[in-house]
Amino acid sequence: MRAWSNALLFALALSGVPSEAAEPTAGDPLDSVMWEYNRQIFLADQPYRFDERVLVELPPFAEDPTQVPLTVDASALAGRIERVIAWADLNPIQQIFNWYPAAGSRARLSLRFKVQQATPVRAAVLTQDGVWHVGSGFVDAAGGGCTAPSMANSDPYWESHLGEIAGRRFQAGSASRYRFKVIHPMDTGLVNNIPEFFLQQLELRDGQGSVLSRMELFPPVSENPVFTFDLEGTEGPHRLWLRDNGGNEFERTL
């Protein structure tokens, strides 16, 4: 009898049943080997908890790995939101953005980003009490049967249209929704002999020039990115300002 139970323990140990030693994914609902590594980089030793109220909305798979739609919605959290950090665990450049939402506006934002492979995607939301609330999503990068090979990246259109902004305001209840597209190559620096060249700062300002909401962007944000913001209050005009890492500034009244 004892021999049987010994054998069972031995077999269980070999088959990789989780044990206390499996620290790197500590508590991560997605059990990602990169969780602990990225947590140390982005959250350091600050308190955090996984929180299902932080929505990280993604399609189940990346049809085009250079244009994966992402919505981060932290509006279910009470109180002022200080900052939101988004990253993709298994990207070679993990961080997608830092975001400081406008006070009093719905903390919801959409954009498109690049994935290198199937990966967990995180949004860590800092509330006023100093706690990070972490939401997670997962996108499979297997694609579909007829997935087209990417060809657009070599399109030189941007050279003569850099920083052009097309967009529109939509009425959404008492809020204004702004959607806009900025022409920019958003080069990651990971492609042979093409240095990184990307939009680095984005600000939404009111008519007097005060900053309502701002973002720091990173190279995983898609080429010619499309952003969606919701701003409370309809008194305009709002202005959009962007700057890239080459120092070029782009501005438009929305």
Add this chain to the structure above:
Amino acid sequence: MLHSHFSRIFKAFALLILMLPGQSWAAPLSYDLKPQLIAEDTYLLQGRLEDFSRGNGGNIVNTAFIVTRDGVVVFDTGPSFRYGKAMRQAIAQVTDQPVLHVFNSHHHPDHFLGNQAFADGTIWALPDTGRLMAEQGGAFSDNMYRLVGDWMRATEMQLPNRPLQVDRLQVGEHRLRFFPMTGHTGADLVMLDETTGVLFAGDMVFYQRALTTPQTPGLAVWLRDLDAIAAIPHRLLVPGHGPAVPDGSAIGQMGDYLRWLDLTLRSAAERGMSMTELMKIPFDARFAEVALRRHEFIRTVAHLYPRYEEAVFQKQ
């Protein structure tokens, strides 16, 4: 004593290994193609209403052949060399006639990667289809290896060897007519056998399986082509995916779905929806029976929504 202890541990361990779930010893991969007589001299090999997987080996596509008194005409060759060979065996079960003419409806991998098994015949395709295969076939082939695995073994792209620049061809007693279209991929062949009235629509028509849009020039173009297809007199329509139908139900469903897609994408752009919001919207009840509708809708939003956004955004 010690010996028997180890021996018992070993037996217990061996038993546990045998009981582990998911252990399977590879069965030989077989497409098990069964030709279905759908009209005089005309056979359909109907694929499953599924996405590519290691379970189905990519057999999600319809292929067909016509046995004439001079030889066999093949319409599309399937997703792999293995499929092409299985198709030839299926043909050989029905007739001793040689394969004379092979037609590729368009450049998507499930329709032409079986060409290798027909390299001894004349393989026809629209000139633009041949060009698109040469440009994108390698990437498609790589993707198929990734999606269906070992079923693809030894598959290499075999390009068509004859550009289709005629609109009629007589093979034995069968009079074939060709209609070049563009709605699905930019180069799409529709073939009518005037002798039997069978219309081989390729992927210009999907039925009971959601259509795919990665290379469509636009839904409006596809809708115009669909009107042209509806105007071709025929007795039986063979879609690229889904069952063959004697009436207008396949064309009707396609038209409804294309119009619904166009309207849905347009109104979403006008209301300012983001892609993630749009990907989740409820489906029209008319399409409740259409396989893979959510999967393909998500793909279609990725392919086409940027064009609809552009249309409502104001430029500087």
